[in-house]
Ligand SMILES: NC(=O)c1ccc[n+]([C@@H]2O[C@H](COP(=O)([O-])OP(=O)(O)OC[C@H]3O[C@@H](n4cnc5c(N)ncnc54)[C@H](O)[C@@H]3O)[C@@H](O)[C@H]2O)c1
């Protein structure tokens with residue numbers, strides 16, 4: 001018996017694989033490595049370099065490992081890219097999930113925990129954001145994730161598939177052990193970009209807009225440690241196993257930090273100079289996204305272990321300092 005982890009070679013997926021192993025669970029990783037890294041997955045975990053659309057390969061994996069549940073991370077997740085290429089996003093995120101669900105049904109697997117996002121809310125009407133807030137995505141990426149949630153809702157009615165949708169806010173940090181971390185190509189996330197600048201790999205950090213209605217004019221986000229996200233997946237799966245009850249949960253710390261505050265924290269942690277440049281707003285960025293995760297705390301017993309931004313940045317910095325080229329030795333492009 002094993003749990004299938006799609007996208008398990010990616011950033012959040014690889015941390016979750018590690019966490020599940022530490023909890024004594026058997027896991028199998030399925031990832032086409034379009035973005036992830038095989039070296040992010042321990043060699044004692046069965047690994048398949050397959051695409052969600054390849055149902056023959058999915059079937060062989062389900063058949064070989066007696067899969068009992070799926071944790072589904074595999075998706076494209078860059079907001080800007082989704083605006084210019086919506087078809088690619090619907091094809092991978094929504095159609096890819098349909099292919100996966102079909103194979104799950106063939107093998108009578110009826111439990112799935114999957115990565116949703118704060119992007120399903122769009123521009124929030126109230127802060128902190130609760131799960132019953134209106135969902136009005138402002139980009140195709142968020143739309144595909146909302147469509148995946150709806151697909152699962154209807155799949156529960158029709159086929160009895162039970163699901164937990166975890167709406168992460170901004171994943172950040174790295175495993176405190178320092179062995180795995182964040183390595184996207186190209187990198188678009190704020191904290192790794194700031195730390196790469198501290199390392200001298202970039203000349204400066206571009207601050208996307210300083211005219212938002214926030215305390216210092218820059219966007220405010222709720223940064224959540226990747227290991228706390230990993231543990232939430234574990235708790236969500238345990239809850240599904242015991243209650244067979246579908247649910248949606250926000251995952252954040254409930255505290256917002258502006259882009260400038262994040263950069264200041266990175267300066268404090270790294271003790272390096274970090275040049276910044278003020279640029280125009282990035283399309284589709286809401287001013288403030290802060291989660292209420294009270295529901296996850298009450299129903300899953302989820303309490304973040306690393307809630308403070310300093311620890312999150314310290315763990316990310318430890319990864320970047322010791323792996324300046326990420327997983328790829330000799331990588332020279334960022
Ligand atoms: N990083 C964040 O802050 C954040 C926030 C909210 C939600 N999410 C969601 O969490 C999930 C993981 O995010 P991440 O930052 O770890 O991303 P990531 O890109 O590092 O990981 C995704 C993994 O899925 C794989 N993949 C993508 N499409 C695939 C396919 N068709 N078949 C097989 N493998 C495929 C990629 O190779 C990659 O390893 C994504 O679904 C993302 O939308 C991320």
Ligand SMILES: O=c1ccn([C@@H]2O[C@H](COP(=O)(O)OP(=O)(O)O[C@H]3O[C@H](CO)[C@H](O)[C@H](O)[C@H]3O)[C@@H](O)[C@H]2O)c(=O)[nH]1
Pocket residue numbers: 077078079117118119168169170171188189190191193205206207208209219220221259282285289
């Ligand atoms: O070089 C940069 C990069 C980012 N930012 C700003 O920093 C903040 C955080 O940006 P990220 O790109 O790190 O994260 P996002 O908030 O855009 O997106 C993240 O959280 C979203 C949910 O809120 C989605 O799920 C998405 O997949 C995930 O990457 C934003 O205000 C962004 O404009 C900059 O100013 N400069």
